[in-house]
Amino acid sequence: MDLIHPRTAADVADALREASTSGRRVLVVGGRRHIDKGNPSGVDAELWTTQLDGVVAYEPAEMLTVVQAGMRCDALGAMLAEHGQEWPADAPPEATVGGVIASGSSSARRMRVGPLRDTVVEMEFVTGDGRLVRSGARTVKNVTGYDLHRLAAGSLGTLGVITQVALKVRPLPERRLTLTAPGDLPLATAIASEVTLAAGVVATTDAVEVRLEGWAGEVDELAAAVTRLAPASTPEDLPSFPRAPWWTWPGDATIAEVAVAPSRLVGVVSATTTYAALAGVGLAWVVAANEDELGELRRRAERAGGIAPVVRGPGGLGSADVRGADVLRRLKRSFDPAHVLAPGRSLADLPQTR
Amino acid sequence: MADVDAARRELEAALGPDAVIADPLGRRLYARDASMVEGGCALVALPTTAEQVQACVRAAATYGLPVVPRGSGTGLAGGATPIGDSLVVATARMTRIVEVRPEDRLAWVEPGVPNLDLANHLRTRGWTFAPDPSSQQTSSIGGNVNTNAGGPHCLAYGVTSAHVLAVDMVMADGSLERFGAEGPEAPGYDLRGVIVGSEGTLGVVTRVCVRILPVPPAVRTMLFGFDSVDACAATVSAIIAGGVVPAALEMMDRGIVRAVENFAHAGYPVDAAAVLLVEVDGTEAGVTEQTRRVEEAAADHGVSSVRIAADETERAGLWKGRKSAFGAIAQIAPHYHLHDCVVPRTKLVEVMRGVYAIAEHHGLIVTNVFHAGDGNLHPLFSFDRSVPGTLERVLRASDEVVRLCVDAGGALSGEHGIGLEKRDFMPLVFTDEDLEAQACLRSSFDPDGRMNPRKVLPDGARCGEFAVAAAGSGVAAADAADLPEGSWI
Numbered sequence: 001m002d003l004i005h006p007r008t009a010a011d012v013a014d015a016l017r018e019a020s021t022s023g024r025r026v027l028v029v030g031g032r033r034h035i036d037k038g039n040p041s042g043v044d045a046e047l048w049t050t051q052l053d054g055v056v057a058y059e060p061a062e063m064l065t066v067v068q069a070g071m072r073c074d075a076l077g078a079m080l081a082e083h084g085q086e087w088p089a090d091a092p093p094e095a096t097v098g099g100v101i102a103s104g105s106s107s108a109r110r111m112r113v114g115p116l117r118d119t120v121v122e123m124e125f126v127t128g129d130g131r132l133v134r135s136g137a138r139t140v141k142n143v144t145g146y147d148l149h150r151l152a153a154g155s156l157g158t159l160g161v162i163t164q165v166a167l168k169v170r171p172l173p174e175r176r177l178t179l180t181a182p183g184d185l186p187l188a189t190a191i192a193s194e195v196t197l198a199a200g201v202v203a204t205t206d207a208v209e210v211r212l213e214g215w216a217g218e219v220d221e222l223a224a225a226v227t228r229l230a231p232a233s234t235p236e237d238l239p240s241f242p243r244a245p246w247w248t249w250p251g252d253a254t255i256a257e258v259a260v261a262p263s264r265l266v267g268v269v270s271a272t273t274t275y276a277a278l279a280g281v282g283l284a285w286v287v288a289a290n291e292d293e294l295g296e297l298r299r300r301a302e303r304a305g306g307i308a309p310v311v312r313g314p315g316g317l318g319s320a321d322v323r324g325a326d327v328l329r330r331l332k333r334s335f336d337p338a339h340v341l342a343p344g345r346s347l348a349d350l351p352q353t354r
Numbered sequence: 355m356a357d358v359d360a361a362r363r364e365l366e367a368a369l370g371p372d373a374v375i376a377d378p379l380g381r382r383l384y385a386r387d388a389s390m391v392e393g394g395c396a397l398v399a400l401p402t403t404a405e406q407v408q409a410c411v412r413a414a415a416t417y418g419l420p421v422v423p424r425g426s427g428t429g430l431a432g433g434a435t436p437i438g439d440s441l442v443v444a445t446a447r448m449t450r451i452v453e454v455r456p457e458d459r460l461a462w463v464e465p466g467v468p469n470l471d472l473a474n475h476l477r478t479r480g481w482t483f484a485p486d487p488s489s490q491q492t493s494s495i496g497g498n499v500n501t502n503a504g505g506p507h508c509l510a511y512g513v514t515s516a517h518v519l520a521v522d523m524v525m526a527d528g529s530l531e532r533f534g535a536e537g538p539e540a541p542g543y544d545l546r547g548v549i550v551g552s553e554g555t556l557g558v559v560t561r562v563c564v565r566i567l568p569v570p571p572a573v574r575t576m577l578f579g580f581d582s583v584d585a586c587a588a589t590v591s592a593i594i595a596g597g598v599v600p601a602a603l604e605m606m607d608r609g610i611v612r613a614v615e616n617f618a619h620a621g622y623p624v625d626a627a628a629v630l631l632v633e634v635d636g637t638e639a640g641v642t643e644q645t646r647r648v649e650e651a652a653a654d655h656g657v658s659s660v661r662i663a664a665d666e667t668e669r670a671g672l673w674k675g676r677k678s679a680f681g682a683i684a685q686i687a688p689h690y691h692l693h694d695c696v697v698p699r700t701k702l703v704e705v706m707r708g709v710y711a712i713a714e715h716h717g718l719i720v721t722n723v724f725h726a727g728d729g730n731l732h733p734l735f736s737f738d739r740s741v742p743g744t745l746e747r748v749l750r751a752s753d754e755v756v757r758l759c760v761d762a763g764g765a766l767s768g769e770h771g772i773g774l775e776k777r778d779f780m781p782l783v784f785t786d787e788d789l790e791a792q793a794c795l796r797s798s799f800d801p802d803g804r805m806n807p808r809k810v811l812p813d814g815a816r817c818g819e820f821a822v823a824a825a826g827s828g829v830a831a832a833d834a835a836d837l838p839e840g841s842w843i
Contacts, residue, residue, distance in 0.1 A: 061595040061700050084597055104539065117544065118516045133791040137765035137783065139696040141513055141728040143502045143551050144766040145780060145810060146792040150547030159543070171597040174643075193457070196568040197637060217639025259539035263457040280459070282537045306537045322542040323531045327798050331543065334794035334817060 002045035006052065009124060009132055009163040015047060016161065017130030020338035027342055028157035030070070030099020033092055033247055037103060037309060038156050038345030039316045049098055052163055057138070060085060063169050064121070064138055069098025069162040085169045088113035090240075092247055098162040104154030108241050109199040109211060111192065111280050113170065116153075122166035123149035127159070128336025138166045151331065158342040159335040173213035178241060179226050181233035183208040185266050185277050192262075192280030195225045201279040202242045208233075211241040242276055246285035246311065249274075254313030256297055258284040260306030268300045285311070317345075356439040358396040361417035365399050365441075368409035373400045373447070384442045387427040387434040390691060390749075391774050395422065395436035402447045404522060404530055404560035411558060411804075412528040414441045420807045421526075423554035425465065425497025428489040430694055431773030433501065433553040433809055443558055445496045451475055452561065460519055460536060461566050465496020465559050469503075472564070481566045484511035487769065488677055496559050502551030504769035506602035506633075506676070509727035511567070513769070515550040520563035523549060523556070526800040536563060548795060553771045554806040556799040570635035573601070574645050575669040578652045579626030579659035583607060586628035587702040590726045592651040593632070594699065598644050602633040603727030604676055610683065610721040610734070617682035620675030623659045630726070631676050679723040680734075686719060687736035691748050693755055697764035699729040708758045709733045716751040730768035731759065757782070772810045780812050789815035 004026065006012045019026050027043040029035065030050075049070030056066040060083040067076060074093035080086050090107035091100045106116045122136035125148075135148035152162055176199075181187070188203035191210055195201075197218075200211040208230060212222045227233055246255050258268055262282040269275045269284045272293070277284035286308070288294035294308075294315050301308040301318075309317040322328065332339070358376075365374045375381060375398035386392045396419060399410045414421045422436040424444040436442050448464035451472060455461065456479065463472055469490040472483050486505035487493055493503065499521060503514045511517075520534030534546030549556055580586040586605055593600065606614070606629050611622045622629055630652070634644035645662070652660065663669035683690055697705045706722065713720035713735065724732040733755055737744045756766065760782050767776060780789060792810075794817035799805075 059698070059700060061591045062698050063594060063599075064698075104544075106538070110538065114512060114516055115538065117547065118512055127791070131787050131791070134784070134788050135792070137696070138763060139698060139729055139765050139768075141504055141508065141696050141725070141730050141768040142765040143769055143771045144783060145772060145789075146795045147548055147551060148791055148795060150544050151795065153547070154539075154544050171599065174597075197570075214636065215640045215643040217643060218637045221637045221639050257539075259535070259537040261455075261458040261460070261536040263455070264537075282458075283539070306535065307539065307541050309541075317541065323533055324525075324542070324545055327525075327545060328542055330798035330801070331795065334798060335791070 001043065004045050004047040006047070009052070009126060012047070012126045012161050012163055013130045013132050016126055016128060016340070019045070019340045020129040023338060023340065025340050025343040028102070028161050030096035030102070031072070031092065031094045033095050034099065034103035034105065034311060036313055037311050037317070038342070039314055040342055041344035043343055047161060049096055049161070055079065056164060064140070064166055065169055066122070066138060066164065066166045067097055068164050069096065071097045073097060073100065080169055081172065084172050086172050087119065087167050087169050089116055097165060101153050101165065102155060102157050102162055108202060108245070108278060110278070112197070112199040112213070117150070119168040120149050120153055120165055121168055123152060123162060124164040125152050125160035125162045128338060128341045133160070136166065140168055156342055156345050158345055159331065160341070175216045175219045176211070176213040176237065177219050177223060178236050178238045178243070179210040179212070179223060179230070179233040180236065181208050181230035182206060183230060185269065185279060187230060188277070188279035189266065191226055191229050194229060195222055197222055198226070200241055203277045203279060204275065205273065209242050246276065249287070252313065254288045254294060254315055255311055256286050256288055256294060256308040256315065257311045258286055258297070258301050258306060258308045260301055260304040264304035264306065268297070268304050268306070272297065282306070288315070356396065356418040358417070358419070358439060361413050361419055361441065362397055364413045365397065365410060368413070369399060369401055369406050373402070374398070384424065384444065385436065387429045387432060389430050389432035389435060389773060389775050391432040391435045393435040393437045395442045396439040398442040398444060400444050400447050404524065407443060407524045407558050407560050408528050408530055410441060410443045411524050411526065415528065415804060420804055421558065422806050423500065423558045425494040425500065426468070426492045428493040428497065429501055429773060430692055430770040431767060432775045433771050433773035433806070435774055437808060445494065448560065454479065454481070454566070456481060456566070458536060459566055460563055462561060462563050463495050464561055465494060465499070467495050469493050469495060469498055476566055477569065480569050482569050483564055484508070484517055484567055485514045488680060495562050495564065499550055499559055499562055500552065500554050501769060501771045504725065504728065504730060506604050506725060509603055509725065510599050510601045515547060517565045518546065518550050518562060519565055521546060521549055521559050522561040524558045524560055526557060526802065526804045530560070534563065551771065553773060553810050555796055555810055557805060572638045572641040573633060573635040573669070574641050575663040575672050576632045576645065576648060577622065577661040577672050578630045578632070578657045579623035580628050580630070581626065581656065581658050583628045583706055584703050585655045586630050587706060587726065589630060589652050589655040590702060591700055592654060593648055594727065596647055596651055598634070598647050600632050600644065600648065600727060601635045602631065604631040605629070605722070605724055605726035606631070606676070606679065607722040609719070610679055610723045613682040613685050613721070614675045614679055616685060618674050618678045620671045621661065622675050626658060631672060676723070683721060683734060683736055686721070687738050689737050689739045691735045691737070691752060693731065693733045693752060694767050694770040695731055695756060695759035695764055696768040697729045697731060697759050697762045699727070701762040702726060702729060705731065705758060705762050709755060712751050712754045712758065716747045718747060718751055725768070728768065729764070774809060777810060777812050790817060793817040
C-alpha cells in the first residue's frame with residue numbers, strides 16, 4: 001500500500017492526475033471513522049489529508065469559517081469555542097472536517113441543529129483526474145450556479161478529494177443538559193413530539209436520553225416539560241450526546257445506520273437487541289450480530305422506505321434502490337473518468353454494472 | 355427544426371385543449387417573469403398531473419422543442435423567461451397539498467401550491483413551512499425549490515434546501531424519478547441537494563416532500579429606528595456576534611420606510627434613516643433572553659426608537675410593513691429594477707455606501723429593503739422607462755452593483771438565481787474549470803440540453819465529456835443574436 005501525503009491542494013491535484021494516468025486506485029482517508037462504510041477494496045494507495053489542516057479564515061461575526069479539509073474536529077472545535085461558537089458535527093476528536101462531510105454523517109442533535117451537509121456553503125475539491133474545482137460562496141445564502149459541494153458531501157470520496165470548505169457555524173448554547181430516564185423508544189418518540197425544541201432524544205433498549213440546550217431559562221422550561229413525561233429522569237451535564245456514540249461501542253460487531261421516516265423507526269428497530277435510536281429524526285445505529293440479522297434489518301428498513309448502510313464492519317451500503325442510476329453513472333464518469341477514487345465502494349462501482 | 359404544430363396536436367390530445375396555449379396573446383403572458391427580460395415561446399402547457407408533465411417533456415423531445423419549466427414567474431433573474439421555439443411547462447394547476455404527516459414532520463405537496471397557502475394550511479394544525487419569500491402570496495413551492503428561495507425566516511431556519519426532503523422530477527428523457535427520501539438520509543449522491551436551486555435546468559419537479567416545523571411556542575417582533583444607515587447595519591453584526599441568531603433580521607432604509615408608511619400605515623418611524631425589524635422565537639424564557647440582548651445591541655448603537663409588538667395584531671402590522679414593500683414602491687416611479695445579491699454580513703455598511711454612490715452617480719433613485727442578517731441585499735432602482743436613456747442608466751448601475759458585491763466577497767444571487775440576467779457574470783466568481791464541472795453536472799441529468807437551455811451557465815461552459823452529444827441533439831438552440839432585449843448579455 002502506497003501512501004500519498006499532500007501538503008497542498010496542488011499536491012492533491014498532481015497525485016490524482018498521476019493516479020488517473022497510471023490507474024493507481026486511491027482511497028481518501030481522514031480520521032478513519034467511516035473507513036468501513038461502503039467497504040473499499042482493491043486499494044493501491046491511501047491519500048491522507050492530515051497535512052491539509054490550516055485555517056484559511058474565521059470571522060466570528062460572519063458565523064463562517066474557512067478551513068482545509070484535513071483539519072481535525074477537536075482543533076476546529078477548540079478554535080471556535082474561544083469565540084463562543086461551534087460546528088455541530090459531534091464527531092470523534094480525531095475525525096477530520098473533510099472526512100465527516102464526505103461520510104455523510106450528522107450530529108445526534110440533528111433535530112435542533114439540522115443535517116451537517118447544510119453547514120457546507122463553499123467547497124474546493126480535486127476531481128479524480130486532478131482538476132481543482134470550487135463551488136458555492138462564503139456567504140450564508142447563495143444561489144449562484146450548481147451546488148457541486150452537495151454532490152461531494154456524503155459521496156465517500158468517490159467523486160473527488162475535498163481540500164477546503166467554508167462552514168456555517170453557530171453560537172454555543174448558554175447551557176446544555178442531558179436527562180436520562182428508564183424507558184423505551186415509544187417514550188422517546190412521545191418526548192420528541194411534545195418537546196419539539198429538544199436537541200435530541202435517543203432511546204436504547206432500556207433507557208431514554210434527552211439532550212437539551214439553549215438559553216439557561218429555556219433549558220429549565222424544556223427540562224420541566226420532559227420531566228412531566230418522564231418523571232424518573234436524572235439531569236446531568238454530559239459533554240457527549242448520546243452518552244456512548246456508536247463508535248465507542250465495545251467489540252467489533254457490525255453496526256448499521258438505519259434511516260427511515262421518524263414514525264417508522266419503532267417498527268424497524270424493535271426486534272433488535274442493541275441499538276441507539278434518534279426519535280423524531282428517524283436515525284438509529286443498530287448492531288447486527290451476523291449476516292442474517294443484517295439482512296433482516298435491511299428488509300425491514302426497505303419496507304419502511306428507508307436504508308441501512310453499514311458504518312462499522314462488512315456489509316456495504318446495502319441493496320436499496322438507488323434512483324437516477326444513469327445520472328450517478330454519468331457523474332462518476334465526469335468527475336472520476338479513470339475510476340481511480342475509492343475503489344470498491346458501492347457508489348463508485350455503479351458504472352461497472354452497466 | 356421544431357415542429358410546433360405536431361407538438362401542439364400531441365399535447366392537446368394528452369392534456370386536453372384547454373391545457374395548451376398556442377395563440378399569440380396567450381403565449382405573450384408567459385414570455386417573461388419578474389425580470390427585465392422579455393422572451394417568447396412556441397407553446398404553453400398547463401399539466402395537472404406528473405403523467406401529463408411526462409407527456410409534455412416527451413412531446414417536446416419528439417418535436418425538437420426545449421422545455422422551460424415555470425412556477426408563478428416571480429423570479430427576478432429570467433430563469434422562467436422562455437427563449438426561441440420552446441414549450442413552457444407551467445405547474446400552476448398542480449395545486450394539491452397531498453398529505454401532511456406531523457408524526458414524520460413532513461408534507462407532500464404539488465409544485466403549484468402557493469407558498470402562503472401551504473403556510474396557512476399548516477398553521478391551523480400548529481405547524482409551519484419555514485421558507486417565506488416576500489413573494490409568498492404568489493410564488494409557488496415548485497418555484498421556491500428551483501430557486502432555493504429564501505425569505506426573512508431563513509436566517510435561523512435555513513434556505514429552502516434545508517426544508518426539502520425529497521422531490522419527484524420528470525427527467526429530460528420523460529422518465530419520472532424520486533430523489534431524496536422521507537427519512538433523514540437517502541442512498542447514493544445527494545441529487546436532491548443539487549436539484550434544489552437548479553432553476554429548472556435538470557428536470558420538471560412534479561411533487562415535493564417538505565420538512566415542516568412546529569410553530570414555536572413564543573415569538574417577539576421588534577422594530578428599531580436609527581439615525582444612520584451605518585448604525586443600523588452595525589447593529590446587525592453586533593446582534594449576531596453577541597450570540598443571538600434571530601428568526602428574522604430585516605433592514606429598510608428611509609426611502610422604502612416612507613413608501614411603506616404611506617401604503618400600509620404600519621407605524622414605522624418615517625424620520626429614521628433606517629429601521630431594523632427583528633424577530634426572535636423559542637420558549638418564553640428563550641424569547642425574553644434574546645429580546646434583552648437584541649435591545650442591548652440596539653442601545654449600544656444609539657437606537658432612536660424602539661417598538662416591541664405587544665400582541666399578534668401588532669406583530670402582523672409590523673410584518674405587513676416589510677412584506678408590502680415591493681407593492682408600496684409603485685408610488686415612487688412606475689418601474690423598478692430589483693436586485694438580489696449577497697455579501698458577507700460584516701461588509702454591509704461598506705456595500706450600502708457603495709450602492710448609494712452608484713445611484714447618485716447615475717442620477718437614479720435607490721431604496722433598500724433586505725435580509726440584513728443573511729447579507730442578502732435587494733437594492734431597488736425606481737424609474738420611468740418612458741424617459742429616454744433611463745433604462746440604459748439603470749442597467750449600467752445594476753452592472754456596477756453586481757461587481758461591487760462580488761468585490762466585497764459576495765455571491766451573484768441570494769434567492770432568485772442566475773437565469774438569463776446574470777449568466778454572463780458567472781466568470782466573475784468561477785473559473786473555467788469550475789464552470790465546466792457545473793456543466794458536467796447539468797449534462798449528467800440532461801445530456802442533450804433539453805431543459806431550460808442557455809440559463810445559468812454562460813454559453814462557453816461545456817462539459818468535455820458531453821459536448822459531442824449536446825451538439826448532435828435535435829434541440830434548436832437559439833443563436834446569441836436571438837437573445838431577447840433587456841438581457842445584460
